[in-house]
Amino acid sequence: MFPGFVPAYIRPLFCEGKGPFRWAALSGDPNDIAVTDAVIAEMFPNNSGLQRWLRLAKEKIAFQGLPARICWLGQGEREKAGFAFNELVRTGKVKAPIVIGRDHLDTGSVASPNRETEAMLDGSDAVADWPILNALVNTAGGASWVSLHHGGGVGMGYSIHAGMVIVADGTPEAAARLRRVLRNDPGMGVIRHADAGYDIARDTARAHRLDIQERLK
Amino acid sequence: MEPIEQLEPIKPITMYDAKKYATPTGNQLSCKSWIQEAALRMLLNNLNPEVAERPDDLIVYGGRGKAARNFEALDNIIKALKVLENDESLLIQSGKPVGILKTHPDAPRVLISNSQLVPHWANWEHFGELEKKGLMMYGQMTAGSWIYIGSQGIVQGTYETYAALADKHFAQPITRNPQPVTTSSEPATRNSQPATISSLKGTLNVTAGLGGMGGAQPLAITMNDGVALIAEVEGWRIDKRIETKYLDEKFTDIDAAIDQALKYKKSGTAKSIGVQCNAVHLLERLVERDIIPDTLTDQTSAHDPLIGYWPHEVSQEEAKIMREADP
Numbered sequence: 001m002f003p004g005f006v007p008a009y010i011r012p013l014f015c016e017g018k019g020p021f022r023w024a025a026l027s028g029d030p031n032d033i034a035v036t037d038a039v040i041a042e043m044f045p046n047n048s049g050l051q052r053w054l055r056l057a058k059e060k061i062a063f064q065g066l067p068a069r070i071c072w073l074g075q076g077e078r079e080k081a082g083f084a085f086n087e088l089v090r091t092g093k094v095k096a097p098i099v100i101g102r103d104h105l106d107t108g109s110v111a112s113p114n115r116e117t118e119a120m121l122d123g124s125d126a127v128a129d130w131p132i133l134n135a136l137v138n139t140a141g142g143a144s145w146v147s148l149h150h151g152g153g154v155g156m157g158y159s160i161h162a163g164m165v166i167v168a169d170g171t172p173e174a175a176a177r178l179r180r181v182l183r184n185d186p187g188m189g190v191i192r193h194a195d196a197g198y199d200i201a202r203d204t205a206r207a208h209r210l211d212i213q214e215r216l217k
Numbered sequence: 218m219e220p221i222e223q224l225e226p227i228k229p230i231t232m233y234d235a236k237k238y239a240t241p242t243g244n245q246l247s248c249k250s251w252i253q254e255a256a257l258r259m260l261l262n263n264l265n266p267e268v269a270e271r272p273d274d275l276i277v278y279g280g281r282g283k284a285a286r287n288f289e290a291l292d293n294i295i296k297a298l299k300v301l302e303n304d305e306s307l308l309i310q311s312g313k314p315v316g317i318l319k320t321h322p323d324a325p326r327v328l329i330s331n332s333q334l335v336p337h338w339a340n341w342e343h344f345g346e347l348e349k350k351g352l353m354m355y356g357q358m359t360a361g362s363w364i365y366i367g368s369q370g371i372v373q374g375t376y377e378t379y380a381a382l383a384d385k386h387f388a389q390p391i392t393r394n395p396q397p398v399t400t401s402s403e404p405a406t407r408n409s410q411p412a413t414i415s416s417l418k419g420t421l422n423v424t425a426g427l428g429g430m431g432g433a434q435p436l437a438i439t440m441n442d443g444v445a446l447i448a449e450v451e452g453w454r455i456d457k458r459i460e461t462k463y464l465d466e467k468f469t470d471i472d473a474a475i476d477q478a479l480k481y482k483k484s485g486t487a488k489s490i491g492v493q494c495n496a497v498h499l500l501e502r503l504v505e506r507d508i509i510p511d512t513l514t515d516q517t518s519a520h521d522p523l524i525g526y527w528p529h530e531v532s533q534e535e536a537k538i539m540r541e542a543d544p
Contacts, residue, residue: 005378008382009378009381009382009385010377010378010381012381013377013381020370020373020374022364022366022370024259024262024366026242026251026254026255026258027242027243027244028240028242028243029242049377049380052416052440052441053373053376053440056440057369057372057373060436060440060462060463061369061372062461063367064265064267064268064366064367064368064369065240065262065265065267065268065366065367066240066242066258066259066262066265066366068366068367068369069369070366070369070370070373071373072373072377095243095244096242096243096244096251097251097254097255099255099258099259099364101259101359101364102364103358103359103370103374104358104359104362105358105374138325139324139325139328142323142324142325143325144252144255144256144325144326144327145256145325145326145327145328145329145362145363146325146327146328146329147309147328147329147330147331147356147361147362148329148330148331148333149330149331149332149333149356149357149358149361149362150331150332150333150334150339151332151339151344151355152279152282152332152356152357152358153279153357153358155341156332156334156339156340156341156344157336157339157340157341161358163329163358163359163362163364165255165256165259165362165363165364167251167252167255169250169251169252173322173323177323
């Protein structure tokens with residue numbers, strides 16, 4: 001039997017808090033996305049996969065509806081990007097606020113034993129406490145809207161998952177919310193995978209001060 | 218098995234009105250702050266006909282994933298977002314606004330719960346009954362939470378999967394520096410130079426199916442610098458993918474397609490080729506010619522025996538007649 005695409009290729013990314021980070025320009029102006037693309041490219045010069053994606057996405061992907069961009073960013077990277085976008089709004093480098101969100105298929109926001117949480121190291125595939133904690137912590141942290149869903153991707157009875165969206169409107173209050181939410185949201189994924197015994201996640205948790213054991217010493 | 222497809226879609230009472238539901242753009246607010254405004258614009262963006270699969274049914278993507286329960290609920294969500302104060306939160310229960318409660322400025326402006334059922338009743342049958350009574354809505358993932366952005370998400374996810382695969386199996390010593398996209402005049406600082414670079418350059422990636430999900434594959438493969446060779450039974454799907462620049466070339470002759478793919482593999486050219494044939498016939502020919510692809514995947518809808526699966530022993534015309542006459 002072949003393992004599914006998540007355990008084989010996506011889970012190591014999840015362990016680093018990486019997942020489908022996305023944002024849209026509320027102005028409707030494609031140039032606002034070009035400005036954000038340049039900021040992201042500058043922020044992560046060593047990530048060759050990301051560089052190639054940004055270059056080619058610009059060339060090959062037509063916008064549908066509000067101009068938007070997606071790229072996979074990890075723990076520490078998302079909060080950095082969110083803060084930078086808030087600065088773009090504050091300083092008028094983009095024409096209107098930027099809305100930031102992600103898919104529910106992400107590191108800390110889904111329990112789906114046939115797909116995202118297939119074959120977890122500790123057998124915790126069907127444990128749905130994690131997406132529920134994710135929705136709760138994003139509510140407490142001040143995300144702009146938070147959702148808790150059932151049955152997405154694989155159908156009724158097979159998944160529980162949470163969504164999160166946060167707006168960068170250029171205010172200092174938004175900056176504080178962005179720092180919290182874009183740290184905690186992928187952080188839940190790092191914690192979830194560290195708890196399941198993945199070494200990469202344990203290293204990421206230590207590096208980003210998410211390891212509860214450090215606090216209990 | 219895709220249980221999603223078994224339910225009949227509910228007939229729309231109202232049709233989607235492109236003018237009424239057009240997404241506001243620009244920097245003027247129609248709500249009391251940018252957070253409510255963002256929710257309003259992203260809700261309407263999810264239903265934009267450029268984005269949504271079936272706006273008339275409020276279906277955004279993924280079979281029957283909806284943005285609002287019905288048109289009355291949609292109108293009420295829009296009204297609610299416009300009156301919502303900066304210290305209140307709007308509650309959405311399976312696509313219907315059910316309350317506006319006092320919270321505080323740092324709290325979420327909208328709290329959403331979609332399609333939740335007590336575990337014992339968590340099946341399509343019971344959900345279908347509740348949906349028929351107008352009590353529930355299927356929110357999929359980003360449909361009911363108002364953050365779907367179209368097919369870019371699928372392309373990116375597939376790109377990321379192939380990139381991770383290249384990392385694991387085809388890492389090469391670095392031969393060139395990737396050129397970052399930047400508008401800054403300052404040189405990009407590099408504190409750690411990776412010792413290897415991974416891509417699909419010089420690899421042959423064989424797959425099948427150019428529908429909604431599979432259509433992302435040729436682009437995801439060529440974006441990773443690989444060669445894609447893809448079997449698709451239906452010629453119009455190949456043409457459509459070439460039109461939108463997701464796919465580069467079309468062949469009807471299997472051997473000619475294989476020859477062309479091998480030529481690109483040898484020269485390390487990132488190109489994608491669609492060949493109009495059944496996946497089984499492409500794979501049989503590859504085996505006969507003793508060609509082993511570097512990667513092999515399947516993105517057909519063969520899990521759906523009636524609509525998705527094309528048996529290789531039957532011609533497409535015959536299969537079409539059989540599907541309709543004797544399903």
